Amino acid sequence: QVQLQESGPGLVKSSQTLSLTCTVFGGSVSSGNYYWTWIRQPAGKGLEWIGRIYAHGNTNYSPSLHSRVTMSLDMSRNQFSLRLDSVTAADTAVYFCARSTIYAVTLDSWGQGSLVTVSS
Amino acid sequence: QSALTQPPSVSAAPGQKVTISCSGSGSNIGSNYISWYLQLPGTAPKLLIYDNNKRSSGIPDRFSGSKSGTSATLGITGLQTGDEADYYCGTWDSSLSAYVFGTGTKVTVL
Numbered sequence: 001q002v003q004l005q006e007s008g009p010g011l012v013k014s015s016q017t018l019s020l021t022c023t024v025f026g027g028s029v030s031s032g033n034y035y036w037t038w039i040r041q042p043a044g045k046g047l048e049w050i051g052r053i054y055a056h057g058n059t060n061y062s063p064s065l066h067s068r069v070t071m072s073l074d075m076s077r078n079q080f081s082l083r084l085d086s087v088t089a090a091d092t093a094v095y096f097c098a099r100s101t102i103y104a105v106t107l108d109s110w111g112q113g114s115l116v117t118v119s120s
Numbered sequence: 121q122s123a124l125t126q127p128p129s130v131s132a133a134p135g136q137k138v139t140i141s142c143s144g145s146g147s148n149i150g151s152n153y154i155s156w157y158l159q160l161p162g163t164a165p166k167l168l169i170y171d172n173n174k175r176s177s178g179i180p181d182r183f184s185g186s187k188s189g190t191s192a193t194l195g196i197t198g199l200q201t202g203d204e205a206d207y208y209c210g211t212w213d214s215s216l217s218a219y220v221f222g223t224g225t226k227v228t229v230l
Contacts (some may be wrong), residue, residue, distance in 0.1 A: 037219070047157075047165065047208055061184040062218050096164055104153035104217060105212040106170040114162050 004028035004097050012091075014120045018084040022097030024113055029073050029080055031056050036080040037107060038071065045109040048093075052100055053080055074087035087118045099120040123148055126223035127198045131228040136199050142192040142209035148220055150190040152212045156183075159206045168192065168207070195224055201229050 008020035022036070029036055038050040050059035053071040061069045066075040084091060094113040101108055125143045132138045142154065154168035167176040169185035171190065184195045198205055207220035 035220070044154070046224040047210075047221040049210075050219060052219070060217050063216055078227045100169075100219075104155075104171050106153070106167065107178070107219075108167050109167075109209065110164040110166065 002099060002109045004099065004109060004111035006095060006097050007112045008114060009012075010115055011104075011117050011119055013089055014088055014118055015086055016116050018082070018087050018091060018116055018118075020095055020114060020116070023079050023098075027099065027109075028075075029078050030075045033058075033102060035102065035105075036071075036073070037098045037100045038082045039096045039098060039107070039110075041096070041113075042090075042093040049097075050082065053063070057084070059080075076101045081110070085111075089118050089120070092116065092118045122177075123213055123216070123220040124211070125180075126207075126209060126222040126225045128223070129226045129228060132164055132199050133230045134201065137195065137197045138199060138227060139196075140194040140207055140227070142194070142222045144190050144192075144211065144220075146190055147215035148211050148213040149192055151214055153212045154185070154187050154192040154209055156185055156192075156194045157208045157210060159208065161205070165208065196227070199227075199229055202212055203211065203227055204229050 003025040012018045029058040037052040068085045096113045097111040098107045099109040130138045153219045157165040157167040160215045171183040172187040181196045
């Protein structure tokens with residue numbers, strides 16, 4: 001059973017860069033069978049898909065965040081990462097990493113989430 | 121950028137049935153598989169239904185999914201207090217090249 005765990009700073013200053021890492025246990029980020037995905041959820045609001053990365057390095061990003069997002073893989077550490085530039089208070093949210101199947105794009109395993117607060 | 125519309129809330133008494141609708145378009149629900157996710161208070165979402173109507177591991181048959189055209193429906197029968205949660209639909213949008221979630225529905229057991 002695969003497990004995912006987010007890690008990173010809980011507080012980021014406005015205009016700076018948010019960086020989070022997701023460590024995968026019981027599975028491999030080098031597997032060609034899955035996409036590795038980031039999702040976020042502001043307090044009291046719904047889920048927002050941020051983007052995904054594939055083992056070969058291919059990425060898809062949300063059109064609304066595309067200009068500020070970069071995702072990467074570290075196969076040696078079995079991790080994938082999110083970088084969000086020029087953050088504002090609107091980027092304050094719980095950030096989830098998840099595994100997505102290739103064919104039907106099902107988010108079948110999720111991390112527990114990491115709260116990131118953007119301060120002024 | 122929610123592209124899928126769900127009712128904000130549904131409610132019913134214990135033992136009763138509720139249905140949650142998810143409305144989209146031809147570029148998302150109309151041409152891709154739909155999934156449903158359950159989010160209990162203070163926890164991460166969990167996969168409930170995938171490939172339109174298949175239950176994820178460990179999910180009881182009280183939960184069912186269906187899809188028709190550009191809409192999908194989640195049904196919950198024999199409602200229990202433990203079913204009180206937020207439910208989200210989700211699917212790939214081929215026009216956006218992005219995954220889209222529904223707006224979310226809160227289920228309340230009266």
